[in-house]
Amino acid sequence: MAEEKILLNTDKWIDNYADYMYNYAIVRVSDSDLAKDLVQDTFFAGLKSAKNFLGKSTERTWLISILKRKIIDHYRKINSKKGQAEVRMNFYDDGENEGNWLEERVPQSWGNQSEKSIENDELKKQLSSCIGALPEKYAMVFRMKTIQEFETEEICKELDITSSNLWVIIHRARTQLRKCMEDNWFNN
Amino acid sequence: MFKNLRITCDEATMICDKSQYRASSLLSRLKLNIHFIGCKTCILYTKQNVKLTHLYKGYSHSCKGEKHTLSSEDKEALKKTFKLKS
Numbered sequence: 001m002a003e004e005k006i007l008l009n010t011d012k013w014i015d016n017y018a019d020y021m022y023n024y025a026i027v028r029v030s031d032s033d034l035a036k037d038l039v040q041d042t043f044f045a046g047l048k049s050a051k052n053f054l055g056k057s058t059e060r061t062w063l064i065s066i067l068k069r070k071i072i073d074h075y076r077k078i079n080s081k082k083g084q085a086e087v088r089m090n091f092y093d094d095g096e097n098e099g100n101w102l103e104e105r106v107p108q109s110w111g112n113q114s115e116k117s118i119e120n121d122e123l124k125k126q127l128s129s130c131i132g133a134l135p136e137k138y139a140m141v142f143r144m145k146t147i148q149e150f151e152t153e154e155i156c157k158e159l160d161i162t163s164s165n166l167w168v169i170i171h172r173a174r175t176q177l178r179k180c181m182e183d184n185w186f187n188n
Numbered sequence: 189m190f191k192n193l194r195i196t197c198d199e200a201t202m203i204c205d206k207s208q209y210r211a212s213s214l215l216s217r218l219k220l221n222i223h224f225i226g227c228k229t230c231i232l233y234t235k236q237n238v239k240l241t242h243l244y245k246g247y248s249h250s251c252k253g254e255k256h257t258l259s260s261e262d263k264e265a266l267k268k269t270f271k272l273k274s
Contacts, residue, residue: 044273092197100196
């Protein structure tokens with residue numbers, strides 16, 4: 001009973017955990033509105049199952065475990081819903097020359113790189129916009145692996161995918177990102 | 189035996205991508221190097237991929253330090269909705 005009372009102190013919940021949970025969500029989903037929705041859904045779900053909280057872990061750990069579930073659900077949704085309609089660029093022939101570069105997608109030499117590789121805000125913006133142009137699930141996995149530098153096992157566990165699945169996504173994301181940077185940064 | 193060492197450009201670039209995270213095996217790196225003998229395109233891809241890894245590293249450093257927080261308006265709105273539910 002006492003535990004329930006603590007949990008139902010909603011104002012404290014938000015003051016104490018909302019920022020932490022929002023930060024946790026946004027480094028994974030990279031969309032501010034979506035992260036806010038996930039945090040809100042987590043609080044509602046927490047409220048609904050408050051009586052199941054046994055006090056074995058801290059409130060924050062318990063809430064994060066609910067949030068993790070919400071993130072997996074979101075990943076599954078984008079994986080199945082957009083799976084078929086995904087705008088994926090093919091780079092390799094799937095006909096006679098299976099697995100070889102498609103002629104029109106072959107990497108091109110890059111322009112003056114030393115001048116272009118100065119680390120500045122413009123470059124950051126371009127990198128970010130190229131990641132943003134990826135299908136959502138690619139962007140999500142790529143960010144977790146490359147930008148947040150999570151371990152492969154951790155991502156697989158969090159998103160409930162296999163490691164070969166992860167590497168295929170990383171491979172597709174990187175081929176697409178290389179092309180995007182070539183078109184919009186190095187050779188534009 | 190040599191047949192087993194032959195890979196497509198798709199497979200070669202996959203190995204190259206995994207190598208960026210130090211996740212490729214010695215055998216696959218050997219296959220990649222054999223593939224390089226006949227494929228200038230994949231050599232170019234690899235060179236550019238290494239360059240991109242360097243750029244993403246810089247990007248990662250500037251992003252990882254960021255702490256994302258909710259605005260006080262967002263928190264107030266959240267509290268309001270939450271009160272209605274509880």
